[in-house]
Amino acid sequence: MTQVTRQPARTNQRHPVSADLIAVVIAVTDGQPRVLTIEQAQALPSGPFELDHRSLQSGLRTWVEQQTGHPLGYVEQLYTFADRDRTGGERVISISYLGLTREEQAERSPAHGWRGWYDYFPWEDHRAGVPSVLRDILVPRLSAWANEAEDPSMRHDRQQRVAHAFGLDGRDWNEELVLQRYEMLYEATLVAEATRGRDAGSPRSLPGRPMIADHRRILATGIARLRTKIKYRPVVFELMPPAFTLLQLQRTVEALAGRLVHKQNFRRLIEQQDLVEETGETVSETRGPPAKRFRFRQTVQAERTVAGTKLPLSRA
Amino acid sequence: MTQVTRQPARTNQRHPVSADLIAVVIAVTDGQPRVLTIEQAQALPSGPFELDHRSLQSGLRTWVEQQTGHPLGYVEQLYTFADRDRTGGERVISISYLGLTREEQAERSPAHGWRGWYDYFPWEDHRAGVPSVLRDILVPRLSAWANEAEDPSMRHDRQQRVAHAFGLDGRDWNEELVLQRYEMLYEATLVAEATRGRDAGSPRSLPGRPMIADHRRILATGIARLRTKIKYRPVVFELMPPAFTLLQLQRTVEALAGRLVHKQNFRRLIEQQDLVEETGETVSETRGPPAKRFRFRQTVQAERTVAGTKLPLSRA
DNA sequence: GGATATATGCTTAACTTGAGCATATTGAAT
DNA sequence: ATTCAATATGCTCAAGTTAAGCATATATCC
Incomplete structure (x- = not known):
């Protein structure tokens, strides 16, 4: 060469x-x-x-x-x-x-x-169940939007998309679809940014604080990225103080994900990944027995690619 | 608002x-x-x-x-x-x-x-086993590079990084680490781009065709992204003709991943995901019984987020 | 002192994944 | 024609992973 x-x-x-x-x-x-x-x-x-x-x-x-x-x-x-x-x-x-x-x-x-x-995204916090703003306000309006389509196949298509994005009709709610949800609300003119510049006639009260230009869209992109990333890279620790209890860690993850996790399984997951080590101290911030404090283990391995293999790769 | x-x-x-x-x-x-x-x-x-x-x-x-x-x-x-x-x-x-x-x-x-x-990346094709250019040329040179470090801890660190990136010492080879591997070879001046502009004295022959500026690095980024993406989004179909056999689909995935997959499990995976449907035709391109032809199912669902949950989310 | 929330260990059932066996079918080689 | 090699495709099994929940001891709050 x-x-x-x-x-x-x-x-x-x-x-x-x-x-x-x-x-x-x-x-x-x-x-x-x-x-x-x-x-x-x-x-x-x-x-x-x-x-x-x-x-x-x-x-x-x-x-x-x-x-x-x-x-x-x-x-x-x-x-x-x-x-x-x-x-x-x-x-x-x-x-x-x-x-x-x-x-x-x-x-x-x-x-x-x-x-x-x-x-900015009140419909994204499912920690205490389906947020009322979603159930009482947005879902009805989204349904109305879906049904106002002329073409029956388009109507069906919209209904499917809404159900998929927001986890309706018994479907799971997928916390990663932050951007899709925002865009769908935009399309249905259910966020303030979508009515800007035109038809200032009927300023409906819409949920969620708006931002200038497309900043709320960018924020949605960031949230979506973070919600995806915490699942395969140990980025949560960037948000934690040097020492923390497992419950604190769990609450942080839950805050980001917008939903609750199973406590015992969460601990198992964290510990088996060798991402943390005990500091030796304990603290009793709340009721219950004192909790152990942990710190993040900064290993070379920490760049662990938890390479989620979704292909049936052969090992041979 | x-x-x-x-x-x-x-x-x-x-x-x-x-x-x-x-x-x-x-x-x-x-x-x-x-x-x-x-x-x-x-x-x-x-x-x-x-x-x-x-x-x-x-x-x-x-x-x-x-x-x-x-x-x-x-x-x-x-x-x-x-x-x-x-x-x-x-x-x-x-x-x-x-x-x-x-x-x-x-x-x-x-x-x-x-x-x-x-x-451009002859060390990335593991379909026929570990490529000889990797085993015979690069691994020895990478070892030498790791060992030429003065500081023992840096030596150890380099050895670890090499072993992790290239799947040595019984570790799995992770096909997604294309960029890390390229950057490591660059750091060890084992790609031509790394010696550009300086010391034109000893033009060693180095494996892989170089590119101008940082284009090979960008290509590595693209390959890595694609190898990651085929695992959770049905993007392979963008590369396929309108109708194809499952073996053709498998060969395409293998070409991209740089490694072989288990045939029966691959078929199970594809079919259970409902991504394809039979066209009704069969073809006998090779020996063996004629293969069914399939086409990609363009469903609304096709935007399936195979959201790999690596968090113990509660369903309640 | 009892209610309540917590820390933490352990079990189980369901599901997923990696691997391989088995059988039928065809084109090419002999 | 017969045999061989590669294929398509169905099925099973063991191991690993995950979701859920049970259990118990330990605190704080009243």
Whole structure:
């Protein structure tokens, strides 16, 4: 193999654009997942990618640290999309990220603006059963939307999609479908963002706090990603203090997943994965016997790819 | 909830950048996964994001269709990164995509430049057992690299990482770790890209065809994504002709995964998922009894989230 | 002192997964 | 024609994984 130094034939005339970095920064306090916001809790933090940023991710990091005074732990890219700038005809490329930070670092202050993420998605918290806003308000309206379709096959299609996304008709509710649910509500004009700019006539009261532009959609993407990720990578620990009890860990997972887990099985799962070790201390924060405290085991193995094999691979 | 129209406080001075779209386009022919290339098979197709592109994805689509004359089926975003332009000090943002296209549309022609992806990653094809290039060349060199570390703990660490990534010492080989393996080989200067620009003194012959810039790294990302994805989303069908036998489907999956699957269990898996239905025809392409032909069932359900629950969720 | 919530160990049934046996069917080789 | 090799396809079985629940001891709250 000889070394290759030629350039690709792609450097014709370039159309300048500008790039924004948008952050979905998550922390969990008091059993509530929270997201870092600005602008009266109506926007996600975002800022331009600048010349002196070494990379996109480091730009995001320095910049979130400036705003919050706290370092971001885990950061991963979410999605990149292009909009026409609202002011000029110029293009803006938005690169969104998911960031996780520690509970202790998430003090609530007016400057930072941490908000419970279920303020924006009240239909996503199933920890205490099906949320009333879903059962009493959204499901009827979604049914109405499905049935208002002319074409019978389209009607059937909508009904199926609604039932699948929201876990109706005896189906399981799948907590990962955050984005699909938001998009379906958008399609049915059951979120405020969907009626913006047109027909300001009937401002119905709609559940969930809206955000500017497509920020709530980006937040939905971040939540969905996190709910998926906690199942195969030990990212929850990024949200935990250095030492914690298994119940605290469980409550954090439940807060993120929006549903309850089976306690004994959860402990078995955690312990058999060798992800934690006892600190030796115990604490009695609540009733009941004192709980052991654990810490996250930072092993080389911790990059364990729990490679969920869904293919019948042969071992031979 | 009132409607929000305020802008975020983020539109200060903008630093213009330019944006490139890079495509990893995959097809499978003759049991070999192939990737669309340009520049004597040393570059991935890529082109600038232009003003008249409606969105990033549609820009990519129109543009790949221009080059190949064929529509892209499935497209998903891979990753976005920023480089300093090699010519000026300006920034280039590269947005990479994974695209899948049908076998029948992947005629090989000099213009298109389809190349087997194992030309670039000969250590990734384990269908016929551990590839000789891995066993005879890379493993010894990787061991040497691990042992050349001064610090004993670093030595140990490297040995562990090598064993984990390449499935040595009785460990399972995980086909999803394509990117980790490429990066490890890069770190050990066992791929040509790692020695570029410096020390042209000893041009060792290294396995795998190199590409310009970081295109081989992007290809590795695409392969890894696809190997992960086929396990929980029915994306293989994007690569299949309208009708196919289960063996053809299996061979395609094996080509992508780089390893063999258990035939009977594969059939059980496919059929129990209700993803396919018989066309009614049979074909005898090879020896043995004629095989039934199937087609992909395009159901609403097909967006099945095979949501691999790795949390002990309660059903109650 | 009793109610209540907790920490933690253990069991069981259902389901999933990996592996292999068995049999029938065909094209190619002899 | 007969044999061989590769195939399509049905079936079984053992091992592993998961969901659920039982049980018991230990705290706090009143």
